[in-house]
Amino acid sequence: MFVVAGYLATTVVALSVAGAALLAPWLASRGSGLAAGLYHSFAQICHQNPSRCFVLFGHPVAACGRCLGIYIGFLAGCLVYPLARSLFSARVPRPRMFVLLSLPLGADVLANMLHLWDFGNWFRFSSGLAWGLILPFYFLAGLTDLILRRLAFRRPTT
Amino acid sequence: MEERTAELWMPALIAGALAGLLASLPVTNCCCCLWPIGAGLLAVFLVPKETRAFLAAGDGAVLGALTGISAAVIRGLLMIPLQPLNMLFLKKYVLPLLLDWIEQAGQQPPSQLKEILHGEIPAQTVPGFFIDLLLAAVVFAGLAALGGVIAVSLTKKKTPPSAAEESHVSQNSSHHQP
Numbered sequence: 257m258f259v260v261a262g263y264l265a266t267t268v269v270a271l272s273v274a275g276a277a278l279l280a281p282w283l284a285s286r287g288s289g290l291a292a293g294l295y296h297s298f299a300q301i302c303h304q305n306p307s308r309c310f311v312l313f314g315h316p317v318a319a320c321g322r323c324l325g326i327y328i329g330f331l332a333g334c335l336v337y338p339l340a341r342s343l344f345s346a347r348v349p350r351p352r353m354f355v356l357l358s359l360p361l362g363a364d365v366l367a368n369m370l371h372l373w374d375f376g377n378w379f380r381f382s383s384g385l386a387w388g389l390i391l392p393f394y395f396l397a398g399l400t401d402l403i404l405r406r407l408a409f410r411r412p413t414t
Numbered sequence: 415m416e417e418r419t420a421e422l423w424m425p426a427l428i429a430g431a432l433a434g435l436l437a438s439l440p441v442t443n444c445c446c447c448l449w450p451i452g453a454g455l456l457a458v459f460l461v462p463k464e465t466r467a468f469l470a471a472g473d474g475a476v477l478g479a480l481t482g483i484s485a486a487v488i489r490g491l492l493m494i495p496l497q498p499l500n501m502l503f504l505k506k507y508v509l510p511l512l513l514d515w516i517e518q519a520g521q522q523p524p525s526q527l528k529e530i531l532h533g534e535i536p537a538q539t540v541p542g543f544f545i546d547l548l549l550a551a552v553v554f555a556g557l558a559a560l561g562g563v564i565a566v567s568l569t570k571k572k573t574p575p576s577a578a579e580e581s582h583v584s585q586n587s588s589h590h591q592p
Binding site for chain 2: 300301303348354399400401402405
């Protein structure tokens with residue numbers, strides 16, 4: 257039950273984060289004061305460069321294209337997680353899978369920094385999405401392992 | 415796990431201090447989630463090899479979370495003296511560049527950007543500092559926990575199911591036995 261609760265809480269948080277990033281421009285277009293709070297919250301871990309953000313309702317999304325891709329990828333990963341493996345499994349993906357899905361994002365970040373190429377926001381979004389997809393398979397595995405060990409520790413030995 | 419916690423604190427503090435420093439300095443502070451996730455990864459690699467071999471995914475998550483909290487606290491404290499330097503850098507280099515990019519893209523720059531560029535930036539309030547610190551601690555802890563689990567998986571050739579998982583599976587399977 258705790259494992260299922262952990263999974264549901266992670267999915268709800270992922271949905272809230274992705275939703276909040278997309279909600280901020282709508283709130284800004286309506287002149288709501290909440291928008292400033294949302295933009296400020298996302299600024300903790302995103303540069304929010306307007307030229308690298310998608311524009312909705314005439315305002316930039318609260319996270320850059322790459323970060324938005326990671327958030328939506330994480331949410332998608334959470335949703336497909338029960339189809340791919342048991343919620344009670346603490347097994348993590350193979351390292352080669354992690355490297356494979358990290359390559360497009362890593363290459364794009366490096367190339368953008370070195371001014372080698374700039375494929376635009378949709379490529380940033382896609383590479384972030386691919387990377388975000390695999391992240392719940394680590395996060396949920398860690399959470400499940402913690403919960404199961406805590407339960408095993410509490411279980412009385414007879 | 416409990417007896418190992420003490421051994422995990424030092425790597426968490428070292429990796430957290432490094433990430434906190436990088437996340438508070440001008441130029442390096444624009445690397446999104448790289449520093450907290452990287453700190454979680456680094457913390458696991460800083461754990462002595464003989465202890466690291468016994469780390470499970472959950473231990474990586476706990477170590478990462480501790481690292482993320484340390485990073486957020488150190489970043490918050492460093493931001494106090496570094497704030498004028500960051501603001502100077504923002505006004506002198508980042509904002510003019512941003513305005514150029516936006517105008518080149520044929521868009522109208524938000525009025526707030528021009529206000530910041532030409533006006534005074536308000537100082538942070540004490541409640542604002544603590545809200546920021548709390549928010550950063552939660553976000554950094556989550557991201558660094560992710561880094562910790564990834565590092566544990568990368569340092570192991572093959573991850574065996576944890577003892578708890580095995581006992582859970584065997585318990586479940588015993589229910590189905592006649």
